[in-house]
Amino acid sequence: xxxxxxxxxxxxxxxxxxxxxxxxxxxxxxxxxxxxxxxxxxxxxxxxxxxxxxxxxxxxxxxxxxxxxxxxxxxxxxxxxxxxxxxxxxxxxxxxxxxxxxxxxxxxxxxxxxxx
Numbered sequence: 001x002x003x004x005x006x007x008x009x010x011x012x013x014x015x016x017x018x019x020x021x022x023x024x025x026x027x028x029x030x031x032x033x034x035x036x037x038x039x040x041x042x043x044x045x046x047x048x049x050x051x052x053x054x055x056x057x058x059x060x061x062x063x064x065x066x067x068x069x070x071x072x073x074x075x076x077x078x079x080x081x082x083x084x085x086x087x088x089x090x091x092x093x094x095x096x097x098x099x100x101x102x103x104x105x106x107x108x109x110x111x112x113x114x115x116x
Contacts, residue, residue, distance in 0.1 A: 035097045036080045
């Protein structure tokens with residue numbers, strides 16, 4: 001364990017304010033296990049099968065919904081968490097915090113046009 005991880009663990013043992021604990025963990029480069037980044041760049045075949053089973057419909061229809069609802073976000077959070085924790089139960093997905101991965105915005109020249 002690195003010096004920053006040791007310091008973060010020691011500080012979080014003393015500090016009880018969740019916001020301060022989160023800031024300490026972030027400064028030490030320790031990810032919050034309850035925050036799931038929704039990365040929809042790829043899905044495995046097993047993940048697609050699981051999504052279809054959970055929604056009772058075709059994967060393509062799920063991905064083309066104009067506005068995702070709570071159940072849809074719970075499914076996405078569940079799938080993303082299962083990538084790192086294969087035993088994670090669907091019932092716990094509702095307590096996860098989500099963060100959406102966004103594509104980088106290309107730099108502009110100041111006039112709103114993309115630079116080449």
